[in-house]
Amino acid sequence: xxLDTGTAERVAQRSRRARARRRALGFLxxxxxxxxxxxxxxxxxxYEFHPPPGQLGRAATAGGIAALMYVxxxxxxxxxxxxxxxxxxxxxxxxxxxATTTSGVLLVALLPSPDRPVPVSTPxxxxxxxxxxxxxxxxxxxxRRDLAMRPDVRSSTPVLLFxxxxxxxxxxxxxxxxxxxxxxxxxxxxxxxDKRNLRVGGVRVLGSRRDIAExxxxxxxxxxxxxxxxxxxxxxxxxxxxxxRTGAAFKILPPVRDLVDHRITVTDVRDVQISDLLGRxxxxxxxxxxxxxxxGRRVLVTGAGGSIGSELCRxxxxxxxxxxxxxxxxxxxxxxxxxxxxxxxxxxxxxxxLADLRDDERIRRIVRERxxxxxxxxxxxxxxxxxxxxxxxxxxxxxxxxxxxxxxxRDVAKFxxxxxxxxxxxVSVLGYSKRITERLTAxxxxxxxxxxxxxxxxxxxxSRGSVVTAFQRQIEAGRPLTVTHPEVTRYLMTVQEAVxxxxxxxxxxxxxxxxxxxxxxxxRIADLARQLAEQAASxxxxxxxxxxxxxxxxxxxFGAGEVDDRPLHPLISHVTVPVLDPLEVSGLDPYADPDKxxxxxxxxxxxSVRPVVQVPLSR
Numbered sequence: 001x002x003l004d005t006g007t008a009e010r011v012a013q014r015s016r017r018a019r020a021r022r023r024a025l026g027f028l029x030x031x032x033x034x035x036x037x038x039x040x041x042x043x044x045x046x047y048e049f050h051p052p053p054g055q056l057g058r059a060a061t062a063g064g065i066a067a068l069m070y071v072x073x074x075x076x077x078x079x080x081x082x083x084x085x086x087x088x089x090x091x092x093x094x095x096x097x098x099a100t101t102t103s104g105v106l107l108v109a110l111l112p113s114p115d116r117p118v119p120v121s122t123p124x125x126x127x128x129x130x131x132x133x134x135x136x137x138x139x140x141x142x143x144r145r146d147l148a149m150r151p152d153v154r155s156s157t158p159v160l161l162f163x164x165x166x167x168x169x170x171x172x173x174x175x176x177x178x179x180x181x182x183x184x185x186x187x188x189x190x191x192x193x194d195k196r197n198l199r200v201g202g203v204r205v206l207g208s209r210r211d212i213a214e215x216x217x218x219x220x221x222x223x224x225x226x227x228x229x230x231x232x233x234x235x236x237x238x239x240x241x242x243x244x245r246t247g248a249a250f251k252i253l254p255p256v257r258d259l260v261d262h263r264i265t266v267t268d269v270r271d272v273q274i275s276d277l278l279g280r281x282x283x284x285x286x287x288x289x290x291x292x293x294x295x296g297r298r299v300l301v302t303g304a305g306g307s308i309g310s311e312l313c314r315x316x317x318x319x320x321x322x323x324x325x326x327x328x329x330x331x332x333x334x335x336x337x338x339x340x341x342x343x344x345x346x347x348x349x350x351x352x353x354l355a356d357l358r359d360d361e362r363i364r365r366i367v368r369e370r371x372x373x374x375x376x377x378x379x380x381x382x383x384x385x386x387x388x389x390x391x392x393x394x395x396x397x398x399x400x401x402x403x404x405x406x407x408x409x410r411d412v413a414k415f416x417x418x419x420x421x422x423x424x425x426x427v428s429v430l431g432y433s434k435r436i437t438e439r440l441t442a443x444x445x446x447x448x449x450x451x452x453x454x455x456x457x458x459x460x461x462x463s464r465g466s467v468v469t470a471f472q473r474q475i476e477a478g479r480p481l482t483v484t485h486p487e488v489t490r491y492l493m494t495v496q497e498a499v500x501x502x503x504x505x506x507x508x509x510x511x512x513x514x515x516x517x518x519x520x521x522x523x524r525i526a527d528l529a530r531q532l533a534e535q536a537a538s539x540x541x542x543x544x545x546x547x548x549x550x551x552x553x554x555x556x557x558f559g560a561g562e563v564d565d566r567p568l569h570p571l572i573s574h575v576t577v578p579v580l581d582p583l584e585v586s587g588l589d590p591y592a593d594p595d596k597x598x599x600x601x602x603x604x605x606x607x608s609v610r611p612v613v614q615v616p617l618s619r
Contacts, residue, residue, distance in 0.1 A: 030137045031130075032067040038130030039063030042122045058117040062106070063126065070102045070130075077101075095134055103127030156184040160221040160248075162209070162239055163228035164190045169200055170264040171227050171253055176201045181266045186219040209239060216246040225269055227253040236276050237531075244534070252276055274468055275461055275494050277531045293374070293414070293507050294319035300372035301326055302357065302405060303379030305333020307463030308418060311499040312376050313337060319503075325370055327353040328379070357401025367408035376502060377405055378418045380434070387429040388550040391597040392590035398433035399440075399585055399601075406444045406452075407582075416506050417441040417454040419514060421491055424456065425559040428550030432601035435559075438514055439580030439604075445512035446579060453509040454577065456516045457498050458491030458555065471529055475536045480543040481529040488547070489522035489554050501572075508568050516557055516564075516573040580604065 043051055043059035051059075077098055106123035110116050159175075161168050168188070175181050188200070191208045198205045206215045212224065224243040226236060236252070243250045252272045253264070299316050303309040304326035310333075313326055328334050334352050339345040353370075355362050357379055367375075380398050381387055387394045402417065409415050419438050422431035438454045445452035461468050467490070471481050497517070505515045526542065533540040547553065558564060562575045588600055 027137070028071070031070065031134050032064070034133035034137070035067035035070060035126070035130040036060050036063035037133060038128070039066060039118065039122055039126035041129050042126035043118055045125070046119050046121060055118070059122065059126075062118050062122065063130075066102055066106055066123070066126070066130070069105060070098060073101050073105075074098045091138070092135065095138075096131060099127050099131040099134070156182055157223055158186045158219060158221045159183045159223045159225050159251075160206075160212075160215055160219065161185055161188045161203075161225050161227050162190070162212075163226065163231070164188045164192075164195055164198065164200060164205055165227075165229060167229040167253060167264060168227035171225070171266070171269070172200055172203060174265050176203075178266055183223070183225070183266060183269070186221055187215055189215055189224075209242065212239070212242045213246050216243075216248050221248060223249040223251055225251045225253060226272075229253075233277055236272070240272060240277070272535070274528070274532060294321050294503075296320070296322045297373040297413075298323045298371060299325065299374045299376070300367075300370065301376045301378060302328070303377070303418075304328045305330045305337050306378060307460060307466075307495055308498060308502075309376075309378040310337050310340065311495045312378060312502060313341065315499050315503060316376075317341065322373075323370075324351055325353055325372060326351055327355055327366070329354065329356040357404055358396050360400075360404040360407075363404045364408045367405075367412070372412060374414045374416075374506060375405065375409060375412055376416050376418070376506075377402060380418070380437075382420075382430065384422070384428050384430045384550055385548050387433070388548070388598075389594070391429045391594050391601065392592070394429050394433040394601070395588050395590040395597065398430075399436050399588065400590075402437040403440055403582055403585065406440055409444065409450065409452075410448050412448070412450045414450055414506055415441065415444065415452045416502055416509070417452075418502065419454045419456040421456055421458045421516075421555045421557055422552075423514075423559075424516075424556040424562070426602075426605055427552060429598055429601060430550070432598070432605050435605045436580060436585060436601065438577050440582060440585070442512040442577040443579040443581060451509065451511050453505060453511065454514040455502050455505045455509075456514050456557075456575075457501055458493055458519050460495050460498050461492055463495055467525060467528065468532070471532045475532065475540055478538075480541045481533060482543050482545050483526050483529050484545055484547050484551060485553060486526050486544060487553060488525050488551075490525060491519040491555055491557070492523050492528075493517070493519060504572065508572070510574065512577055512579070514575045514577050516575055518571045518573070519557070522554065 039059045039062050040056055043055055047055065077094065103123040103126070106127075107120070110118070110120050110123065161172060164172070168190075172185055172188070175183050175185050185201075185203045187206045188203055189207055189209065189211060190196075190198075190205050193208075195205045196207070206218070215221070216224070224239070226239055228235065240250045250272060251269050253269055294316055299321045301309050301312050301316065301324070304313050305328035309326075309328070313324060316324055326334065326337060328337075331347075331354055334354065335345045335347060338347065338349075338352060353366060355366060357363060379401065381393055406415070417437055419434045420430070422428060423435040423438055424431075426432045426435045438456075441452050441454050460466055463469070474481050501515065501517045509515050529542045533542065558573075558575065564573050565575070566573050568574070584604060588597070590597065592600075
């Protein structure tokens with residue numbers, strides 16, 4: 001009959017206590033033998049292996065007395081300082097201190113005696129030998145236990161580790177200390193010449209990056225795990241390409257910044273991601289973000305079900321807001337968002353708001369009744385090509401929808417408009433509409449007492465409809481990867497970077513300006529396609545389709561007349577945005593001929609439009 005949980009736990013506890021008693025008795029016997037053997041060896045050596053009759057017997061007796069005294073001293077020391085884990089440096093220090101004290105007491109006891117049973121040097125030499133024997137016994141026990149904890153050779157994958165710094169050594173010890181680990185390290189590689197032939201846990205450094213192929217051949221490793229903390233993308237690509245040429249698989253340990261909440265474990269090892277190969281620096285994560293501006297405040301996120309909006313909600317939740325309101329017109333997106341936040345999606349809470357930006361009166365009522373302190377406006381139509389064909393939709397949602405939210409924000413403390421790099425020197429309907437929202441936000445900054453600003457960033461990796469997502473789906477469908485132009489480049493960010501910038505803007509942004517992140521170097525989309533194709537199981541061709549209307553070959557971060565000013569942080573630019581009176585956009589006709597709408601949007605972005613500048617209200 002199977003045991004119940006409580007009985008099984010009691011049986012397990014008794015078993016553990018029994019093992020602990022056997023281990024303690026075993027070490028007591030070993031230590032006693034060590035003291036007796038140490039004293040006998042000391043006397044034997046003292047008389048050059050020809051001791052007088054009876055001397056070895058007296059030495060053995062003295063060793064027994066020393067062992068008894070050692071137990072007493074050890075008990076007293078443990079009573080005051082506790083005991084230490086087996087085989088650790090602290091235990092070595094404790095053993096050495098106890099053995100020294102024991103030898104000292106015996107030496108002091110022998111010195112006054114005219115008729116010494118053993119030579120006066122015996123406590124010193126015998127104590128040192130006893131300590132050596134005790135340490136050897138403990139190290140042997142620890143070594144045997146460590147071997148028993150290693151992964152099973154028959155069921156684990158032999159791996160090489162590239163990088164044996166702190167992160168690599170932490171991962172190595174985690175592998176060697178988990179008998180259920182799916183990885184068994186058989187060697188390591190490191191470019192540091194000082195680590196050549198270094199052994200950690202019995203695993204040897206076999207060379208540098210130039211020796212990957214030879215190390216794979218010698219060890220039979222079928223996987224290489226890249227374990228260099230915070231390495232740049234160029235090194236990751238080089239090691240990955242060298243690994244794949246050998247036929248071995250390539251895995252990676254995430255950057256240390258992603259592992260700050262826990263010790264490195266085997267489960268942290270993952271497949272390489274496109275962000276690893278592109279080298280996004282996660283520079284925003286280095287910026288200070290106190291979250292105090294959101295703690296206890298009522299926060300509203302529009303477009304909460306989208307890629308940016310949902311990540312915004314997740315990060316805002318960490319700041320402990322007084323209330324988080326999540327607005328979207330897509331009920332399925334709200335369902336998925338609530339599920340990701342709470343692990344359930346009953347859709348019955350007041351935090352979810354189903355509404356459309358195009359319903360001006362509905363938006364006004366929501367803001368008036370819910371009284372948010374901070375609004376993050378992420379709702380927008382974003383697909384460039386579709387908006388180019390249907391510009392009226394950009395007017396209705398991006399322009400007038402944003403204006404509806406702004407008009408309702410007279411008592412809001414902070415308003416952050418999510419913009420895009422396509423708003424800098426715009427040439428597309430998407431760019432025009434987002435540039436107009438920047439200017440309308442700047443106008444609201446002059447009308448209302450709160451802080452109104454915009455945040456401008458590039459393409460978001462793996463967001464819905466992003467180029468990475470499109471490429472991955474083409475690979476899954478067995479289709480070629482379509483790229484518009486061999487030289488086209490884009491600024492790319494992770495969604496975490498983008499959202500952190502938005503939250504940073506809420507803290508350091510000033511009225512009426514747009515914040516622009518230093519996003520590093522733009523990425524060639526053709527290179528991105530090639531790197532994704534290399535990860536595919538089969539050969540995937542790349543097809544060039546040509547630039548579509550409204551697309552640039554290279555994106556801009558700053559428009560004409562904008563100055564790259566970084567007064568508060570070297571990675572954040574503050575751009576002055578000219579205001580645009582809402583009366584200027586009221587004349588737009590979303591149902592007019594598409595070409596006419598595009599021309600009107602472009603005209604509203606042109607410097608020739610003379611905005612109405614009003615005197616700011618007192619703050």
